[in-house]
Amino acid sequence: MSVPETLLPTACATPPVRFERGQREVFCGLTGIVWLHRKIQDAFFLVVGSRTCAHLLQSAAGVMIFAEPRFGTAILEERDLAGLADANEELDRIVGRLLERRPDIRMLFLVGSCPSEVIKLDLGRAAQRLDRAHAPGVRVLSYSGSGIETTFTEGEDACLAALVPAMPQASAAQETQLLVVGALAEIVEDQFRRIFAELGLRNVAFLPPRRAGELPPVGPNTKVLLAQPFLSATVAVLERRGAHRIPALFPLGAEGTTGWIRAVANAFGIAAARVTAVTEAGERRAQRALEGLREELAGKRIFMFPDSQLEVPLARFLSRELDMQPIEIGTPYLNRDLLSAELALLPAGVPIVEGQDVEAQLDRCRAARPDLTLCGLGLANPLEAEGLATKWSIELCFTPIHGYDQAADLAGLFSRPLARRARLRV
Amino acid sequence: MELALWTYEGPPHVGAMRVATAMQDLHYVLHAPQGDTYADLLFTMIERQGRRPPVTYTTFQARDLGSDTAELFKKSCLAAYERFQPSALLVGSSCTAELIQDDPAGLARALKLPIPVVPVELPAYSKRENWGAAETLYQLVRAFAGPAATQPRDPRSCNILGPTALGFRHRDDTREIRALLEGLGIRVNVTAPLGARPADLARLPEAAFNVILYPEIAHSAASWLQRTHGQPFTRCIPIGTIGTREFLAEVMQLADLADADVSPEALRAPWYARSVDSNYLHGKRVFVFGDATHALAAARVATEEFGFTLVGLGTYSREFGRDIREAAATYNVPALVTDDYLAVEARITEAQPELVLGTQMERHIAKRLGIPCAVISAPVHVQDFPARHSPQMGFEGANVLFDTWVHPLMMGLEEHLLSMFREDFEFSDQAAPSHLPQSSQPAPAPAVPLPAAVATGWTPEAERELMKIPFFVRGKARRNTERYAADRGIGQITVEALYEAKAHHAR
Ligand code: SF4
Numbered sequence A: 001m002s003v004p005e006t007l008l009p010t011a012c013a014t015p016p017v018r019f020e021r022g023q024r025e026v027f028c029g030l031t032g033i034v035w036l037h038r039k040i041q042d043a044f045f046l047v048v049g050s051r052t053c054a055h056l057l058q059s060a061a062g063v064m065i066f067a068e069p070r071f072g073t074a075i076l077e078e079r080d081l082a083g084l085a086d087a088n089e090e091l092d093r094i095v096g097r098l099l100e101r102r103p104d105i106r107m108l109f110l111v112g113s114c115p116s117e118v119i120k121l122d123l124g125r126a127a128q129r130l131d132r133a134h135a136p137g138v139r140v141l142s143y144s145g146s147g148i149e150t151t152f153t154e155g156e157d158a159c160l161a162a163l164v165p166a167m168p169q170a171s172a173a174q175e176t177q178l179l180v181v182g183a184l185a186e187i188v189e190d191q192f193r194r195i196f197a198e199l200g201l202r203n204v205a206f207l208p209p210r211r212a213g214e215l216p217p218v219g220p221n222t223k224v225l226l227a228q229p230f231l232s233a234t235v236a237v238l239e240r241r242g243a244h245r246i247p248a249l250f251p252l253g254a255e256g257t258t259g260w261i262r263a264v265a266n267a268f269g270i271a272a273a274r275v276t277a278v279t280e281a282g283e284r285r286a287q288r289a290l291e292g293l294r295e296e297l298a299g300k301r302i303f304m305f306p307d308s309q310l311e312v313p314l315a316r317f318l319s320r321e322l323d324m325q326p327i328e329i330g331t332p333y334l335n336r337d338l339l340s341a342e343l344a345l346l347p348a349g350v351p352i353v354e355g356q357d358v359e360a361q362l363d364r365c366r367a368a369r370p371d372l373t374l375c376g377l378g379l380a381n382p383l384e385a386e387g388l389a390t391k392w393s394i395e396l397c398f399t400p401i402h403g404y405d406q407a408a409d410l411a412g413l414f415s416r417p418l419a420r421r422a423r424l425r426v
Numbered sequence B: 001m002e003l004a005l006w007t008y009e010g011p012p013h014v015g016a017m018r019v020a021t022a023m024q025d026l027h028y029v030l031h032a033p034q035g036d037t038y039a040d041l042l043f044t045m046i047e048r049q050g051r052r053p054p055v056t057y058t059t060f061q062a063r064d065l066g067s068d069t070a071e072l073f074k075k076s077c078l079a080a081y082e083r084f085q086p087s088a089l090l091v092g093s094s095c096t097a098e099l100i101q102d103d104p105a106g107l108a109r110a111l112k113l114p115i116p117v118v119p120v121e122l123p124a125y126s127k128r129e130n131w132g133a134a135e136t137l138y139q140l141v142r143a144f145a146g147p148a149a150t151q152p153r154d155p156r157s158c159n160i161l162g163p164t165a166l167g168f169r170h171r172d173d174t175r176e177i178r179a180l181l182e183g184l185g186i187r188v189n190v191t192a193p194l195g196a197r198p199a200d201l202a203r204l205p206e207a208a209f210n211v212i213l214y215p216e217i218a219h220s221a222a223s224w225l226q227r228t229h230g231q232p233f234t235r236c237i238p239i240g241t242i243g244t245r246e247f248l249a250e251v252m253q254l255a256d257l258a259d260a261d262v263s264p265e266a267l268r269a270p271w272y273a274r275s276v277d278s279n280y281l282h283g284k285r286v287f288v289f290g291d292a293t294h295a296l297a298a299a300r301v302a303t304e305e306f307g308f309t310l311v312g313l314g315t316y317s318r319e320f321g322r323d324i325r326e327a328a329a330t331y332n333v334p335a336l337v338t339d340d341y342l343a344v345e346a347r348i349t350e351a352q353p354e355l356v357l358g359t360q361m362e363r364h365i366a367k368r369l370g371i372p373c374a375v376i377s378a379p380v381h382v383q384d385f386p387a388r389h390s391p392q393m394g395f396e397g398a399n400v401l402f403d404t405w406v407h408p409l410m411m412g413l414e415e416h417l418l419s420m421f422r423e424d425f426e427f428s429d430q431a432a433p434s435h436l437p438q439s440s441q442p443a444p445a446p447a448v449p450l451p452a453a454v455a456t457g458w459t460p461e462a463e464r465e466l467m468k469i470p471f472f473v474r475g476k477a478r479r480n481t482e483r484y485a486a487d488r489g490i491g492q493i494t495v496e497a498l499y500e501a502k503a504h505h506a507r
Helices: A029-041 A051-061 A089-099 A113-120 A124-132 A152-164 A186-200 A232-240 A253-267 A272-297 A311-321 A340-344 A358-368 A378-386 A404-423 B012-022 B034-046 B069-084 B095-100 B104-110 B128-145 B169-182 B196-203 B216-231 B240-254 B269-274 B276-281 B292-303 B317-332 B341-351 B359-367 B392-404 B412-419 B451-455 B458-468 B472-486 B495-506
Strands: A018-022 A041-050 A071-075 A107-112 A139-144 A177-179 A205-206 A222-226 A301-306 A325-331 A354-355 A372-375 A390-392 B002-004 B027-033 B055-057 B088-093 B116-120 B157-161 B187-192 B207-211 B286-289 B309-315 B335-337 B355-358 B373-375
Touching: A029 A041, A029 A051, A029 A071, A029 A152, A029 B034, A041 A051, A051 A071, A051 A139, A051 B034, A051 B095, A071 A186, A071 B034, A089 A107, A089 A124, A089 B002, A107 A152, A113 B095, A113 B104, A124 A139, A152 A232, A177 A372, A186 A205, A186 A272, A186 A404, A186 B128, A222 A232, A222 A253, A232 B472, A253 A272, A253 A311, A253 A404, A272 A311, A301 A311, A301 A358, A311 A325, A311 A340, A311 A404, A311 B196, A325 A358, A340 B069, A354 A358, A354 B187, A372 A378, A372 A404, A378 A390, A378 B034, A404 B451, B002 B055, B012 B027, B012 B034, B012 B055, B012 B088, B012 B128, B012 B207, B012 B269, B027 B069, B034 B055, B034 B116, B055 B069, B055 B286, B069 B088, B069 B104, B088 B095, B088 B104, B088 B128, B104 B309, B116 B128, B128 B196, B157 B169, B157 B216, B169 B187, B169 B392, B169 B412, B187 B196, B207 B216, B216 B292, B216 B317, B240 B269, B240 B292, B240 B373, B269 B276, B269 B292, B269 B392, B286 B292, B286 B341, B292 B309, B292 B317, B292 B355, B292 B359, B309 B341, B317 B335, B341 B359, B458 B472, B458 B495, B472 B495
Parallel strands: A018 A354, A041 A071, A041 A107, A107 A139, A177 A205, A177 A222, A301 A325, A301 A372, A325 A354, A372 A390, B027 B055, B027 B088, B088 B116, B157 B187, B157 B207, B286 B309, B286 B355, B309 B335, B355 B373
Antiparallel strands: A071 B002
């Protein structure tokens, strides 16, 4: 693979970044509903879209196991488009019936899709109207998960950004609050809660909350810590409400988790000795758990297709803690600001490709013959059939991977495909 | 607007993808936003295809709207042509592109590519996956089926129409039916779309008649071939022993062959159904739901070849709703034509069947209700692409049906022994068939309460007495008793009433 000379870094501070435009092979932001609805346990996600949107959700959810899932699609039909039916009346009718059937729902998201956006259905206004109509029992909010506006994890960003205006104002007199932002598995959230408590932080909140009624307050006394790298819009609206972001590594791997916690400690002026006391055990546990995996993965070359925006922190983790060798880091979007600490730790000279041209990427991937390829579900089996080992990237969003005690699970996602290939004799 | 929680069919362009992916040497350029690329995983993950579907998505974004989406479409067509060198191009829009009205047909034509370009217009806001597949096949056949054959046709030649990628057992059905036809000395001229190239479609008119396996997909193409090329097509669906025999009789007639009895030695299903062990299958209450073709066939096989009792019949194929209603009337059961999964669940709950024959969706419903279930129709799941040859059609298909429908049930002798020893302390009402894992045990509490349990009052003694009745007939006993009570205005069901009802129903 060749990188235009002009883009090669003069000093290693900024890795080479190339922008690519062509066919993209990434899900749209609707996909986030699959994990968000499990996180906020009394929320319902109503996509206003087409049969395609409904089918995407169903296919991404993979398993059709829920009796009545807390997500659904209001499918636009010909009469809605022809203006024979008033879209707003239709929406009111569907929402009314839905809430009647599901009295357990406390928060309803109207989620915009490509079709709703192209026909300029104003879901923001619809949400306001429905919010008034169903107050105080149910909050109604809206955001866009459309494929023309959002790529995969940007759906979560849009959803969390929509929650921010609904958050109460934190009183200025209150103790400084740490707000951890980004959907995390409950088990991980609880681990982090314990760590922050040990640091002596008494005012810690998480966004999104587990229940609609538990939206944390926000204000100038709020310090924001991102748990996920793809939350630029959410950060922007939080900052508008006076909050300050703590720049940090992301809590992937032992080093990432310690860096993340240290950044908090610095921001809150906590003594270094205390931080070490709190992080030491977890860090050592993670490192020990990673040892065997490092033996398996060291020196292995990995090619990363763009997918979740987790690629940069992942490449940092894989290269620094497992001695893997990233040969191309694809990302649908690169937020240099949020990722500055991460970018500084990447091995020198690894090309970062922002955007996507899937055919060109496949050509480069085939030519490079990496030991492992991180890619989406549409590409994995075809690449396997060509003899390339793959890891599906969507698992990174469905599995707990953050924090010390998940570091080995995260590494395991990458070692398993290789171990399996080594074992199979057929 | 219509609220959908789960859908039985995808959008119509997924149907077009199923056709394009089944074929060779054809490429589909789909004007669509990036999220629509999810459809690739249906083929690569569910069907485990080792190649990407031959589909290029334009993946336009908001910033392209109003400026250069049309240009992007042209660029994508050109790039796809150059990279994949197909012998024909299929072009069309997904739901979003339909709204921006870029006219893929005109744009692609303007490129003056040296290969045929076939546009497919699939109204995404009124039609669905199977319709999309049918329309695509029809448009391709129209575009490529050459002029009527000049030489007289060999009466012993046919085409097989209908099998696609991602079809429920299409791969295996095709192999099975092809072998049956060849066994009769009938040559299969072209199979389409599965495995066909556009050039093969040009040879379609050379055959004497068409065999259509899946009317949902092949009917419109076959009708056009009949009108335009005078090729008759088959109506019988070769599912089950009787269905297969009728199909072969029809084929022999179309091929000008003398009627012959073709029952291979390997056909075991009819004997298995007659063997004494199968007495225990007798009258089992079965609920059938699926696409129209498979649901109709399953209803017939269930009643005529298994001796089951049909308690419900339905389909999500609205286009074939009439057929289902007519059939349901002959079985004297209510018909259900809907793609509302909750409506299906409610109907199954109400019908209290002992076996559900349905799609993957009904499998989940049945699992929740603790009812055995076998899958007979798409929508498909990764399990519906077994490694072994496992057709639904033909004589081997009849064997497969016997195995797969009986499998979730208690084996006859086992059921008998359980009822003999049910008083023993080791006996547990919750015992699952011994060949099935524990997880297939009935769920402790059905999501929806059995309607009868709340409607009528049972005295605690009667409830306890009811629990002494073997669990596999308990549902029936409860229903019969409650009906008896309701008819007579008995508010409280006592032990007395239970046995009164039993005596009444025994008459
Ligand atoms: S890309 Fe657009 S049309 Fe397609 S599933 Fe996503 S929101 Fe729906």
